Amino acid sequence: MALSRVWMSLFLIVFTLTGSICEEESESKEFVVTLDHSNFTDFVAKHKFIVVEFYAPWCGHCKKLAPEYEKAAAILSNNDPPVVLAKVDSNEEKNKPLASEYEIQGFPTLKILRYGGSVVQDYKGPREADGIVTYLKKQSGPASNEIKSPEDATSVIDDNKILVVGIFPEFSGEQFDNFTTLAERLRADYEFGHTLDAKLLPRGDASVAGPIVRLFKPFDEPFVDFKDFDVDTLVKSVEETSIPTVTIFNNDPKNHPFVIKFFNSPNSKAMLFLNFSSEHHDAFRSKYHDVAEQFKGKGLSFLIGDVDASHGAFQYFGIKDNQVPLIIIQTNDGKKYLKPNVETDQIAAWVKDFTDGNVQPYKKSEPIPEANNEPVKVVVADNLQDMVFNSGKNILLEFYAPWCGHCKKLAPILDEVAVSFESDPDVIIAKIDATANDIPNETFDVKGYPTLYFKTASGNILPYEGNRTKEDMIDFIRKNRAVVAEPESRKEEL
Numbered sequence: 001m002a003l004s005r006v007w008m009s010l011f012l013i014v015f016t017l018t019g020s021i022c023e024e025e026s027e028s029k030e031f032v033v034t035l036d037h038s039n040f041t042d043f044v045a046k047h048k049f050i051v052v053e054f055y056a057p058w059c060g061h062c063k064k065l066a067p068e069y070e071k072a073a074a075i076l077s078n079n080d081p082p083v084v085l086a087k088v089d090s091n092e093e094k095n096k097p098l099a100s101e102y103e104i105q106g107f108p109t110l111k112i113l114r115y116g117g118s119v120v121q122d123y124k125g126p127r128e129a130d131g132i133v134t135y136l137k138k139q140s141g142p143a144s145n146e147i148k149s150p151e152d153a154t155s156v157i158d159d160n161k162i163l164v165v166g167i168f169p170e171f172s173g174e175q176f177d178n179f180t181t182l183a184e185r186l187r188a189d190y191e192f193g194h195t196l197d198a199k200l201l202p203r204g205d206a207s208v209a210g211p212i213v214r215l216f217k218p219f220d221e222p223f224v225d226f227k228d229f230d231v232d233t234l235v236k237s238v239e240e241t242s243i244p245t246v247t248i249f250n251n252d253p254k255n256h257p258f259v260i261k262f263f264n265s266p267n268s269k270a271m272l273f274l275n276f277s278s279e280h281h282d283a284f285r286s287k288y289h290d291v292a293e294q295f296k297g298k299g300l301s302f303l304i305g306d307v308d309a310s311h312g313a314f315q316y317f318g319i320k321d322n323q324v325p326l327i328i329i330q331t332n333d334g335k336k337y338l339k340p341n342v343e344t345d346q347i348a349a350w351v352k353d354f355t356d357g358n359v360q361p362y363k364k365s366e367p368i369p370e371a372n373n374e375p376v377k378v379v380v381a382d383n384l385q386d387m388v389f390n391s392g393k394n395i396l397l398e399f400y401a402p403w404c405g406h407c408k409k410l411a412p413i414l415d416e417v418a419v420s421f422e423s424d425p426d427v428i429i430a431k432i433d434a435t436a437n438d439i440p441n442e443t444f445d446v447k448g449y450p451t452l453y454f455k456t457a458s459g460n461i462l463p464y465e466g467n468r469t470k471e472d473m474i475d476f477i478r479k480n481r482a483v484v485a486e487p488e489s490r491k492e493e494l
């Protein structure tokens with residue numbers, strides 16, 4: 001989950017916020033209800049449906065949302081029945097347990113709480129007033145609406161989204177109840193309808209009487225029917241069918257909900273990146289689609305991405321524009337497999353090689369520096385093994401990020417430490433850009449920058465947690481260094 005969040009944020013700005021900046025909150029009456037740790041539970045318990053914004057006063061996106069949220073609250077207070085919008089200042093020390101109870105990881109986060117708080121759902125709607133109102137009217141109404149006419153059907157079935165319709169001979173019985181449960185469970189993600197007459201629907205066998213569930217979708221086959229009414233099976237069928245054979249990633253926001261699904265899938269992820277404006281695009285797309293069909297149900301999901309929209313992903317994977325068209329597969333243990341400059345007729349064979357275990361993982365690395373003459377040596381993923389693990393020396397290694405202020409502060413100090421050991425062939429001071437090189441995380445636990453590790457000549461690996469002063473670092477190295485094995489004794493070992 002955490003991993004998929006990282007990936008997603010590299011691909012998408014998930015919520016594009018609109019609205020005016022920092023309006024004065026000086027309206028006479030506030031419609032948004034303020035809640036805190038002392039009254040949250042009681043207040044929520046009294047409501048069948050309530051929306052809560054977890055925010056922090058310093059957060060820019062929260063400030064942008066505030067006037068829109070207030071406007072929506074004013075409009076929804078006149079809804080029948082009224083819909084209540086509330087907010088919790090999650091930065092307030094006493095409210096922090098509340099925020100962690102609801103697993104709030106960023107601000108603002110909106111949650112929909114149903115039935116006195118017993119059902120919690122993520123808010124997945126827009127962030128401007130009209131959009132909030134429309135989304136919440138739908139969410140607070142019935143989970144599924146009856147389709148009574150062809151007009152009803154055309155108003156809910158369109159080319160951008162999925163619609164799940166239950167067709168029934170009558171609106172009662174166990175199948176109907178199970179369908180209703182399904183709609184309740186998945187209402188945040190899909191729209192639902194139910195009907196007594198399949199002839200009203202634009203696609204599929206019009207003569208069925210049901211019970212049957214028909215899913216309309218904007219990609220691949222235009223509809224799919226399900227007949228197994230076990231609730232869990234229905235949930236699974238809807239979720240699986242609503243992932244396109246090939247997910248499209250470009251700058252079109254209509255595709256983004258599907259990109260999110262792609263990243264949330266437990267499968268390994270195959271991603272083909274190419275220039276959608278180039279003349280080979282169609283050929284690649286159709287070939288890739290065939291391959292995706294061929295590997296359906298084998299633990300792989302497929303995405304095709306436009307280079308124009310993929311700068312974040314390229315940086316993350318350490319891949320370059322001149323390597324496209326390329327396929328990269330990432331498995332859930334974080335390993336990556338790369339086929340740069342792929343041709344259409346190589347795709348199927350390479351993916352098969354991958355599934356057969358015949359492709360070596362790809363490592364993100366900067367090029368090995370040709371000259372490495374500065375006091376602080378440069379380590380990259382491709383020479384890490386040689387310089388750190390196989391050199392048999394004592395090495396202090398800094399993991400840094402180019403943008404990190406503490407790293408910049410440390411740089412001249414590290415330089416001085418390096419200079420002071422310059423005449424000592426057994427000690428190396430080195431640095432690695434941890435954003436541009438894959439780090440063996442089973443050895444080095446790099447959670448922040450800078451992180452420092454010391455590998456002794458005898459192979460011990462110690463984190464350096466001392467003060468980042470020249471004296472302390474030199475002292476640490478002197479105390480912990482091991483004697484470098486003599487070439488003779490190495491011969492004896494062989």
Ligand SMILES: *[C@@H]1O[C@H](CO)[C@@H](O)[C@H](O)[C@H]1NC(C)=O
Binds near residue numbers: 034035036038039043
């Ligand atoms: C909850 O408590 C806070 C702090 O005392 C107060 O500002 C707020 O109005 C209360 N909310 C309700 C709904 O009582």
Ligand SMILES: *[C@@H]1O[C@H](CO)[C@@H](O)[C@H](O)[C@H]1NC(C)=O
Binds near residue numbers: 175178228229231232
């Ligand atoms: C309805 O769902 C329940 C629980 O998932 C299941 O046990 C039952 O068999 C389902 N009913 C039908 C008719 O499929």
Ligand SMILES: *[C@@H]1O[C@H](CO)[C@@H](O)[C@H](O)[C@H]1NC(C)=O
Binds near residue numbers: 275277307308
């Ligand atoms: C994609 O192809 C078009 C047309 O050939 C070209 O104009 C554009 O610069 C290319 N974009 C990238 C990112 O290479």
Ligand SMILES: *[C@@H]1O[C@H](CO)[C@@H](O)[C@H](O)[C@H]1NC(C)=O
Binds near residue numbers: 333334441442
């Ligand atoms: C290393 O990273 C991968 C992917 O990010 C993760 O699955 C794995 O558990 C990590 N290993 C350790 C020892 O943290």
Ligand SMILES: *[C@@H]1O[C@H](CO)[C@@H](O)[C@H](O)[C@H]1NC(C)=O
Binds near residue numbers: 465466467
């Ligand atoms: C770091 O420096 C502070 C103050 O100079 C000192 O109190 C502390 O013990 C030092 N820590 C280590 C690990 O040497």
